[in-house]
Amino acid sequence: MNNKSKLYYLVPCGIFYLAVPLIYMIVGDFPSRTVLKEILSLATVGAFFLFLGQFYLSRINTVTLKGQNYSKVVKLHKIIGYVCIPIIFLHPFFIVLPRYFEASLDPVDAFWLILTTFDSKGIILGLIAMALMILIGITAILRKRIHMKYKTWRTMHAFLSLAFIFVATWHAVDLGRHMDTFFSEYTIFMSSIGVVFLMRTYFFNNENKEKTHEE
Amino acid sequence: MSISKIRGCIGCGECVQACPTDVIRLNKSDVKAYIAYPDDCQMCHLCRMSCPVDAITISPEKSIPVIISWG
Ligand code: SF4
Numbered sequence: 001m002n003n004k005s006k007l008y009y010l011v012p013c014g015i016f017y018l019a020v021p022l023i024y025m026i027v028g029d030f031p032s033r034t035v036l037k038e039i040l041s042l043a044t045v046g047a048f049f050l051f052l053g054q055f056y057l058s059r060i061n062t063v064t065l066k067g068q069n070y071s072k073v074v075k076l077h078k079i080i081g082y083v084c085i086p087i088i089f090l091h092p093f094f095i096v097l098p099r100y101f102e103a104s105l106d107p108v109d110a111f112w113l114i115l116t117t118f119d120s121k122g123i124i125l126g127l128i129a130m131a132l133m134i135l136i137g138i139t140a141i142l143r144k145r146i147h148m149k150y151k152t153w154r155t156m157h158a159f160l161s162l163a164f165i166f167v168a169t170w171h172a173v174d175l176g177r178h179m180d181t182f183f184s185e186y187t188i189f190m191s192s193i194g195v196v197f198l199m200r201t202y203f204f205n206n207e208n209k210e211k212t213h214e215e
Numbered sequence: 216m217s218i219s220k221i222r223g224c225i226g227c228g229e230c231v232q233a234c235p236t237d238v239i240r241l242n243k244s245d246v247k248a249y250i251a252y253p254d255d256c257q258m259c260h261l262c263r264m265s266c267p268v269d270a271i272t273i274s275p276e277k278s279i280p281v282i283i284s285w286g
């Protein structure tokens with residue numbers, strides 16, 4: 001297999017988990033805002049969809065990654081994870097950041113108001129998703145220091161990611177400013193693909209289960 | 216009408232408090248703001264300025280015509 005064909009698996013990932021959502025945000029019928037706000041929104045949504053794509057770029061994807069060099073895929077998976085976690089972690093600040101450049105509510109007050117609006121289901125979901133994401137990040141960085149078998153760690157990582165994606169998708173659909181009917185359905189569909197990969201690996205496919213649990 | 220869309224609302228109710236003409240209301244079931252009386256909007260932008268998540272869009276093209284006194 002030459003190098004070109006080895007990278008083919010990245011094409012659907014790039015199209016469906018990055019190009020489609022970003023292009024839809026740019027060309028869709030959404031209120032136009034300042035360039036800074038649009039860039040921050042694109043970064044947030046791009047990072048979120050790349051998170052959804054993490055299931056595709058992992059060992060549980062035994063469908064499209066069959067025959068690929070898994071160590072390279074896992075390397076890419078790690079890079080995406082470590083780049084996207086800070087972006088998603090900072091996205092509440094991205095919402096209030098442009099307030100420094102316009103006449104409106106003080107950014108610090110706005111931020112505090114966001115964090116303390118507990119009547120909002122979307123905010124509660126966002127806080128839970130953020131806690132899960134931090135837990136995923138910390139357990140990934142400290143994997144070698146946690147006294148846990150690799151197999152156990154990987155199962156924990158997969159199920160924490162599943163919980164994170166479920167809660168984060170709900171949060172995004174509830175509060176996302178670009179979430180019209182198409183985009184909501186698309187987001188839910190793309191999240192479901194990850195869930196299917198995971199269910200297939202851990203619950204329905206003994207052969208894959210064994211393979212996935214191999215070191 | 217000038218207030219045109221509310222997207223990404225977290226239901227804090229700040230805009231409802233800020234609006235001098237009671238254009239915006241909070242939907243009790245989904246706890247999100249909605250435009251109840253768009254025709255009453257005075258385009259003062261107070262709602263937009265008080266929204267912590269910048270959820271409110273005010274159409275720039277729908278501005279109040281300039282009124283000049285006659286005579
Ligand atoms: S622009 Fe002013 S009048 Fe119009 S909805 Fe907002 S606060 Fe009310």
Ligand code: SF4
Nearest residue numbers: 224225227228230266
């Ligand atoms: S101020 Fe913004 S977030 Fe708060 S209720 Fe109004 S539109 Fe929703």
